[in-house]
Amino acid sequence: MILDWLLPILISAALLLAVAGMLKRISLWRAGQPEKVNFFSGLMAMPRRYLVDLHHVVERDKYMSKTHVATAGGFVLSMVLILAVHLFGIENRWLSYALLGALVLMFVGSFFVWKRRRNPPSRLSKGPWMRLPKSLLMFAVSFFIATLPAAGILPEAFGGWVLAVLLAAGIVWGLGELVFGMAWGGPMKHAFAGALHLAFHRRPERFGGGRSTGLKPVDLNAAKLGVEKPTDFKWNQLLGFDACVQCGKCEAMCPAFAAGQPLNPKKLIQDMVVGLAGGSDAKFAGSPYPGRDVGFAVGGPNKSITEGLVSPDTLWSCTTCRACVEECPMMIEHVDAIVDMRRFLTLEKGNTPNKGAEVLENLIATDNPSGFNPGSRMNWAADQNLRVMKDVKEVDVLFWVSDGAFDMRSQRILRAFVKVLKAAKVDFAVLGDEERDSGDVARRLGDDATFQSLAKRNIAALSQYKFNRIVTTDPHAFHCLKNEYPDLYPAGQKPAYEVLHHTTFINELVKAELLNLSEFKGGTVTYHDPCYLGRYNGEYDSPRELLKELGIELAEMERSGFRSRCCGGGGGAPITDIPGERRIADMRMEEVRAVGAELVAVGCQQCTAMLEGVVEPRAEVKDIAELVAEALVEEVSPAPAKSREQSKVAKKPLAEEVS
Amino acid sequence: MQPDKQNASLRITALVSVGKHPGSGRARRAEQDARAVEMAMTLAPEGLEVLHAGDPQADSLRAYAGMGLKRLRVLQQGTNADAVPALSQYLKQQKPDIILTGVRAESGESSGMTPYLLGEALGLPVVTRIAEIVSIDHGEANLLQALPRGQRRALRVPLPFVASVDMAAAAPRQSAFGPASRADLESQDIGMAVMDEVKAAWSEAPARKRPKRLKVVKAKTAADRFKAATAKSSGDGGKVLRDKPASEMAQAVFDLLLEEGVLR
Numbered sequence A: 001m002i003l004d005w006l007l008p009i010l011i012s013a014a015l016l017l018a019v020a021g022m023l024k025r026i027s028l029w030r031a032g033q034p035e036k037v038n039f040f041s042g043l044m045a046m047p048r049r050y051l052v053d054l055h056h057v058v059e060r061d062k063y064m065s066k067t068h069v070a071t072a073g074g075f076v077l078s079m080v081l082i083l084a085v086h087l088f089g090i091e092n093r094w095l096s097y098a099l100l101g102a103l104v105l106m107f108v109g110s111f112f113v114w115k116r117r118r119n120p121p122s123r124l125s126k127g128p129w130m131r132l133p134k135s136l137l138m139f140a141v142s143f144f145i146a147t148l149p150a151a152g153i154l155p156e157a158f159g160g161w162v163l164a165v166l167l168a169a170g171i172v173w174g175l176g177e178l179v180f181g182m183a184w185g186g187p188m189k190h191a192f193a194g195a196l197h198l199a200f201h202r203r204p205e206r207f208g209g210g211r212s213t214g215l216k217p218v219d220l221n222a223a224k225l226g227v228e229k230p231t232d233f234k235w236n237q238l239l240g241f242d243a244c245v246q247c248g249k250c251e252a253m254c255p256a257f258a259a260g261q262p263l264n265p266k267k268l269i270q271d272m273v274v275g276l277a278g279g280s281d282a283k284f285a286g287s288p289y290p291g292r293d294v295g296f297a298v299g300g301p302n303k304s305i306t307e308g309l310v311s312p313d314t315l316w317s318c319t320t321c322r323a324c325v326e327e328c329p330m331m332i333e334h335v336d337a338i339v340d341m342r343r344f345l346t347l348e349k350g351n352t353p354n355k356g357a358e359v360l361e362n363l364i365a366t367d368n369p370s371g372f373n374p375g376s377r378m379n380w381a382a383d384q385n386l387r388v389m390k391d392v393k394e395v396d397v398l399f400w401v402s403d404g405a406f407d408m409r410s411q412r413i414l415r416a417f418v419k420v421l422k423a424a425k426v427d428f429a430v431l432g433d434e435e436r437d438s439g440d441v442a443r444r445l446g447d448d449a450t451f452q453s454l455a456k457r458n459i460a461a462l463s464q465y466k467f468n469r470i471v472t473t474d475p476h477a478f479h480c481l482k483n484e485y486p487d488l489y490p491a492g493q494k495p496a497y498e499v500l501h502h503t504t505f506i507n508e509l510v511k512a513e514l515l516n517l518s519e520f521k522g523g524t525v526t527y528h529d530p531c532y533l534g535r536y537n538g539e540y541d542s543p544r545e546l547l548k549e550l551g552i553e554l555a556e557m558e559r560s561g562f563r564s565r566c567c568g569g570g571g572g573a574p575i576t577d578i579p580g581e582r583r584i585a586d587m588r589m590e591e592v593r594a595v596g597a598e599l600v601a602v603g604c605q606q607c608t609a610m611l612e613g614v615v616e617p618r619a620e621v622k623d624i625a626e627l628v629a630e631a632l633v634e635e636v637s638p639a640p641a642k643s644r645e646q647s648k649v650a651k652k653p654l655a656e657e658v659s
Numbered sequence B: 001m002q003p004d005k006q007n008a009s010l011r012i013t014a015l016v017s018v019g020k021h022p023g024s025g026r027a028r029r030a031e032q033d034a035r036a037v038e039m040a041m042t043l044a045p046e047g048l049e050v051l052h053a054g055d056p057q058a059d060s061l062r063a064y065a066g067m068g069l070k071r072l073r074v075l076q077q078g079t080n081a082d083a084v085p086a087l088s089q090y091l092k093q094q095k096p097d098i099i100l101t102g103v104r105a106e107s108g109e110s111s112g113m114t115p116y117l118l119g120e121a122l123g124l125p126v127v128t129r130i131a132e133i134v135s136i137d138h139g140e141a142n143l144l145q146a147l148p149r150g151q152r153r154a155l156r157v158p159l160p161f162v163a164s165v166d167m168a169a170a171a172p173r174q175s176a177f178g179p180a181s182r183a184d185l186e187s188q189d190i191g192m193a194v195m196d197e198v199k200a201a202w203s204e205a206p207a208r209k210r211p212k213r214l215k216v217v218k219a220k221t222a223a224d225r226f227k228a229a230t231a232k233s234s235g236d237g238g239k240v241l242r243d244k245p246a247s248e249m250a251q252a253v254f255d256l257l258l259e260e261g262v263l264r
């Protein structure tokens, strides 16, 4: 029978071509900048990263995770058995039965892929991705029939040459898509690139339930700062781009995309693929950047990205909210890539849009973004009698005030928090005029030089004093201090303190029964998770526990927790202010309205500013510190006669130290 | 930016100083000087020289370089030296077509005398507070001079000349860290150091806000307020003294200064 000699030839040809293609692809990645990875342990860890970490993300969509397990598992198993049965011709009935079983599994999986693709949601790419389920089915069916004789179910010469030719055609199609296409840029490329991307990921800390969200510092002595051309990315970043399956989960979560700003994280990653391989985006079959047509972007490994491939507006639309990264099943790092390209625009080109240049100049000259006299940093607390580190030298808690000190609305949050600290008799002090902007905005705007300078001077200020913890009401400062400053400590030194967000800290105080709180009286309340608290630092519970402690039943929004939608205030987005069709803050307030909330609790001054910027009528916006401060029952010692609170919180001796 | 404005053979020297942020007192790129550099870069990207007399190690000079300059020339001298003799000696040799300065420095004496002293030393006309160089043709420049309240005066000046650049000129481009840290600061020993006698005699103290005469605005409507804010200052509008003996005109100035309490 023809297939007996044709099959091994087809399989070997497909394999050989695939190897050639893979080598070619690898050379494209290797054009990137060197980055040290641990090859061996990465490869060893890869199966676990795939089976556990990646599936943990895919699992959020049960349908898709089951489908993928069946299809991918069936395919990998079939491929191994096909090599045994059809290439090496091992004649073993059980082996053939196993192959048939694997193919059935793959067929069932592919069937459901196909079913979902009948009415694909807009986030999915069309084009070759519409062909993929059919190719999968074709592969499974053709090999199934071709294996029947080997399993002894059908006679050797069954069906004659007509069937043989048909089968051969099906097999060529299947192998073409699944083996050849994997190496030569077809949809199956994701399996090959994805596996290696998992092995050589730039942030291996993310696997095994870890978190790695701090940006990587720029070497300021390098000949070029930031990423201008695709080859300026690290090689494993390029590899990461190639792993994209165009599932559009990132697109569906991106606030800038939803607001009609010219950014679509999926398209951005695909444009990076265009850049690393060379060519144009004409074949891209997904949603465009809002308001921009597809087909005009051209790029190449050594061509400047912002000249023809991606418009700078696209890069500046991002709020660095990390919703895309959180959602991406392939664990691609969009924010790293975007900031890397911003770094080039700011540090080399001096092209930060709108108020960007002014803010950076202020940060350089005055250590705060608005250009206020740095000596007036403590003016907000003129009536607060705060202790300053310079005087006390040693304290339990250092209260990091942040630039909220200069903003009247934020000052209300700061005052509320001070009231809470005092009520709990916490031993705390502030840095006063020695504190500087954390550098968050400078860093997100790509100015790592200014970030590093601010960070180093803040570290020097911190290093003079002794304290156990830093607590701040600003999640951006929290993130910088906790996740980004450790990179900038002088060699051999490490921060000797813990960094906490005020919601975590107040929650601890409440748990230790150091605060006497009354019940919240008011209407429906919802909670908005700040990106830099939630996705960046995994703190979703403390704010909720605290609100519960106040007797608040939260009406959760559809997008909450790790799927919270950005307020639009991160990443310097209000400063670069790229026009869209809607404002992100308005969309968020719409979601608040949808759950009928009269009050939205937040844990961030930036979120407060953004959400309060929405025109009335709208829900009231309050920081959790403000809610707690309002609920404080003043201790009228020693006679607690007037306490409205009955006995929910028993009176406790007030301790001096909080551990 | 507008290529028709650019002039391949035009040679412009922009003088820059070390600025001082009013809030923090920190050294920085001076706002007016940066505008002078911006103007020069737009007009003559090729024939541009940015010049400083002082300490070549001053970090804030790099902020000018970050605008995209390949090099910046520094006439090396101590902080107590007078910049004018060094600058005029150098400029006498170079003979640029246009010399741009800020209106006044942000630190030091901040007297605003540099353009005048240079004009005197080089024998060049001085134009103050320009907002724009509109065009240059046949050896003459068409300028816009900035007047209060957004008004402009068109001037024609023959090259070469000295001009001070007003805050009304186009804002300077962003300074980028990469080019700033890589630019060449060509320091040059000019073999002279004239002590700045005046500066040595001065003592520096932080400025206090000068008391202002309050303008009582009686306007009731927004339109009135707008008028009040934009109208030329009322009063007798000052006097124009022209074609009179110099002593008489000087006397008038002297009397005014006496009246305002500037001289006692």
Ligand code: SF4
Binding pocket: A250, A253, A254, A255, A256, A257, A263, A264, A265, A317, A318, A319, A320, A321, A322, A323, A324, A325, A334, A335
């Ligand atoms: S970080 Fe947020 S704004 Fe930026 S691309 Fe991702 S989802 Fe969009």
Ligand code: SF4
Binding pocket: A243, A244, A245, A246, A247, A248, A249, A250, A251, A265, A266, A269, A324, A327, A328, A329, A330, A331, A332
């Ligand atoms: S970047 Fe990730 S989430 Fe976005 S389309 Fe690609 S694989 Fe999906």
